[in-house]
Amino acid sequence: MTVLEIVTLPDKVLRQKTRPVTRFDADLQQLIDDMIETMRVAPGVGLAAPQIGQSLSLAVIETLPKVDEEDNEIEGSRDLYVIANPEIVWESPKQVDGIEGCLSIPGYVGEVARAEAVRVRAQDRHGKKIKLRVNGWTARIFQHEIDHLNGVLYIDKLTAPENFWTDEAFSALMADDEDEATAVPEL
Numbered sequence: 607m608t609v610l611e612i613v614t615l616p617d618k619v620l621r622q623k624t625r626p627v628t629r630f631d632a633d634l635q636q637l638i639d640d641m642i643e644t645m646r647v648a649p650g651v652g653l654a655a656p657q658i659g660q661s662l663s664l665a666v667i668e669t670l671p672k673v674d675e676e677d678n679e680i681e682g683s684r685d686l687y688v689i690a691n692p693e694i695v696w697e698s699p700k701q702v703d704g705i706e707g708c709l710s711i712p713g714y715v716g717e718v719a720r721a722e723a724v725r726v727r728a729q730d731r732h733g734k735k736i737k738l739r740v741n742g743w744t745a746r747i748f749q750h751e752i753d754h755l756n757g758v759l760y761i762d763k764l765t766a767p768e769n770f771w772t773d774e775a776f777s778a779l780m781a782d783d784e785d786e787a788t789a790v791p792e793l
Contacts, residue, residue, distance in 0.1 A: 607643040614710050620714045621757045624663040626641040627690040634664075638688055638731050641666045650709045652747045654754035657710050665751040670743050671677035687738070692728035692752050697721035704746055705776070706760045714739050717769035718760050720746045788790045 613619060627634065637660070642684035645653035645666055648730035655662040665688075701719040708714075726748055730736050740748050750760060764770055771779065 608640045608643045609647050610640050611652075612644065612648065612657050612709050612710075612749075613659050613705065614712060615759075617659070617710075619659055619661055620710055620754070622656065622661055622757065623757050624656060624661045624755045626663050627729070627733075630690070630729075630731070635731065637662075638664070638666065641783075642668075642686070642688075643664075648709050651751060652751040655707065656754050656757075663755045665689050665692065665755065667747050667751055669747070671770045679778055681696075682776075683743075688731040689726065689728040689738075689748075689751075690731070690733070691746075692726050692755065693722050694749070694752060695727050696725040698723040698741075702746075703765055704743075705775075706746070706750060708750070708760055711759065712774050714759060714761075717765045718746075718763045719765055720749045724748060726752070 625676070628680070637655075641658060643651050643666065644658060651670065652665060652667040654665040658790050667687040667689070667729075669685045671679040674680055698721045700722040702722045703717055703719050705715050705718075722745060723739065724745045726738045726740065728736055728738070738748075753759065755764075761770065
């Protein structure tokens with residue numbers, strides 16, 4: 607497998623609607639394997655084809671691991687999805703704010719409201735039609751990656767313009783919040 611170059615803003619492929627995947631051949635299988643390897647090395651939890659310069663309706667997603675009582679990753683607990691030509695066919699009415707970053711916008715994070723759950727119709731890596739219902743963090747990843755396939759980036763969906771930070775500023779903000787939450791008031 608090959609680790610591919612991840613394109614970043616302002617590359618125009620990130621702002622284009624992708625073309626459908628029509629051939630599920632050996633070349634596509636190699637591209638999928640390379641995308642999975644690239645996502646893992648980056649490291650990320652999702653990667654859409656435009657992020658590697660390919661205008662294809664294709665994304666790979668790997669969920670966060672489950673952890674045991676001591677917060678150690680449980681081996682084999684991640685789910686890997688390959689979705690071609692995905693379409694969100696239902697969104698829960700409940701929206702949840704969350705912090706997102708993007709491999710194509712390195713060094714920044716922002717707050718985005720996303721549907722808490724979605725249903726997705728797509729094809730798997732071999733072209734078989736699939737239907738998925740995902741919720742929570744996994745639903746957020748799916749929405750983020752499917753947005754990429756439509757030329758939409760998380761920065762287009764910020765809850766407010768001021769809810770966009772450098773990684774360093776966000777880490778400092780979170781550290782300040784933790785200090786306030788754990789500070790003992792003087793009596």
